[in-house]
Amino acid sequence: MDSREQKLLATIEALSTDIFDFTCRLVEQPSTLGNEAGALKVMEAELRSFGFAPQQVPIDRDKLRDHPGFAPVPWSYEGRYNLAATRPADGAGGRSALFNGHLDVVSPEPAHFWDNDPFIPVIQDGWLYGRGGGDMKAGVAAMTYALHAVEKAGFGLNAPVTLEAVIEEECCGNGALACLDAGYDAEAVLIPEPFGPTLYSAQVGVLWFKVRLRGAASHVQATAAGTNAIEKSYPLIAALRRLEEQMNREERPAPYRDLEHPLNLNIGIFEGGDWPSTVPAEATFHGRLSFFPGTSYEDVCRRIREAVSSAAQQDPWLAQNPPAVEFYAFRSEGHLIDREQPALATLNGCHSDLTGSDAESYVSTCTTDLRAFHFFGQGQGTCYGPVAENIHGANERVQLDSILQVARAYALFLARWCRLAE
Ligand SMILES: [Zn+2]
Numbered sequence: 001m002d003s004r005e006q007k008l009l010a011t012i013e014a015l016s017t018d019i020f021d022f023t024c025r026l027v028e029q030p031s032t033l034g035n036e037a038g039a040l041k042v043m044e045a046e047l048r049s050f051g052f053a054p055q056q057v058p059i060d061r062d063k064l065r066d067h068p069g070f071a072p073v074p075w076s077y078e079g080r081y082n083l084a085a086t087r088p089a090d091g092a093g094g095r096s097a098l099f100n101g102h103l104d105v106v107s108p109e110p111a112h113f114w115d116n117d118p119f120i121p122v123i124q125d126g127w128l129y130g131r132g133g134g135d136m137k138a139g140v141a142a143m144t145y146a147l148h149a150v151e152k153a154g155f156g157l158n159a160p161v162t163l164e165a166v167i168e169e170e171c172c173g174n175g176a177l178a179c180l181d182a183g184y185d186a187e188a189v190l191i192p193e194p195f196g197p198t199l200y201s202a203q204v205g206v207l208w209f210k211v212r213l214r215g216a217a218s219h220v221q222a223t224a225a226g227t228n229a230i231e232k233s234y235p236l237i238a239a240l241r242r243l244e245e246q247m248n249r250e251e252r253p254a255p256y257r258d259l260e261h262p263l264n265l266n267i268g269i270f271e272g273g274d275w276p277s278t279v280p281a282e283a284t285f286h287g288r289l290s291f292f293p294g295t296s297y298e299d300v301c302r303r304i305r306e307a308v309s310s311a312a313q314q315d316p317w318l319a320q321n322p323p324a325v326e327f328y329a330f331r332s333e334g335h336l337i338d339r340e341q342p343a344l345a346t347l348n349g350c351h352s353d354l355t356g357s358d359a360e361s362y363v364s365t366c367t368t369d370l371r372a373f374h375f376f377g378q379g380q381g382t383c384y385g386p387v388a389e390n391i392h393g394a395n396e397r398v399q400l401d402s403i404l405q406v407a408r409a410y411a412l413f414l415a416r417w418c419r420l421a422e
Helices: 003-014 016-027 037-049 133-152 174-181 220-225 229-249 297-313 316-320 342-355 370-376 400-419
Strands: 055-058 081-087 097-102 122-124 127-129 161-166 188-191 199-203 205-214 265-272 282-291 324-332 361-363 381-383 397-399
Touching (some): 016 127, 016 400, 037 133, 037 161, 081 174, 127 133, 127 400, 133 161, 133 397, 161 174, 188 342, 188 400, 199 342, 199 370, 199 381, 205 297, 229 265, 229 282, 282 297, 297 324, 342 400
Parallel strands (some): 097 161
Antiparallel strands (some): 055 081, 081 161, 122 127, 205 282, 205 324, 265 282
16 A cells, blocks of 8 residues: 555544444434435535535436336335435546445334334444444445545545435335436446445345235124135245245355355235224235346246245135235346456455455345446446444444445545546
8 A cells, every 4th residue: 555545544544433423414314215305415415515516316207117127116206316426537547436325224113122212323332323324324424435535635536436325225226227327327336235345246136026815804703704815815925935945946156056045035014904803805915035146037026926826726715816916116136246357356455455355255145226237337346335233123233443444445446446636
């Protein structure tokens, strides 16, 4: 590391309190689906305070409807947007970079499982607690301050750099897709998702589905006359579990061979019934299923439909009243990432200069917004982020040192990839 890089790292150290403070201010905003406005305002103000010029990027359903990466969702995009700010190059000779992070968070419910209010950040023993702290507001803070640190240290950059804060990552990826469609892309894309300081090297495909069953209502005194839609869903869920097991037994891409159970089905929402003494006439469950890179979304949709309909055929009522299967939100295919690509090699060089060893590869059993850049953008990107625990669970937390590690690695990456200008 030369003296200019040393100066960058010293600047990150000097900004560490500000980085944690910014993370806390983002965590204070309960940015669940549809409620992202507060977090976006905090982000926008921070970008402006650094002299960046954030643009609001809406998700225009009419414009994106026919995009192969667009995921139809039942909720509205009215008044909701992403933010993107591109810092122009100060000279020539560098390569462009884009940092992407999402501001949306999943619900903290059941909130009484938490030791503290999920939206009141607490810093304790080297960790920051709060919903979204790890996934992924700390990463957003780290990427934002990495770029700010370059300027604060007195340097410019010989290539443009974009900071992008998106919504809709936790449900479909339409936020990142809208930004890409609006022209925000770069020769290297880095996403500080909280999988640790590793080179993200594969992600599975993910889809969401919903199954609706009809029963027949009656008073419990004559339950035999009614048909319980909740109980009718049991064999359907069991059939989907068998599909999951089957898919885990099939041929898989090399990076996934050592993982015990990489593909996972989750039944995440169950709705049905409203009275203990009434046989429920309707039930709906929503699920998420993952699939290996190389498998098409349409193929998995077909298998889910087949699993549900063949289980329904075994039941006289369901055979006569077939359950309705629908797909919405996530429709992401998986992909593999070559860690020998120049941007990843550069990032690995930054990591090894900071830590003394190469970054490990991370094979993911979930999905991220990287898919948009991989399938529809210039395609050279990875995730490298802080260390977090309990993301999507109670007492989510992110390790403070690891946030600074990301900021350091990203600042070095900017210096080496985009090249410093005096
Ligand atoms: Zn995330």
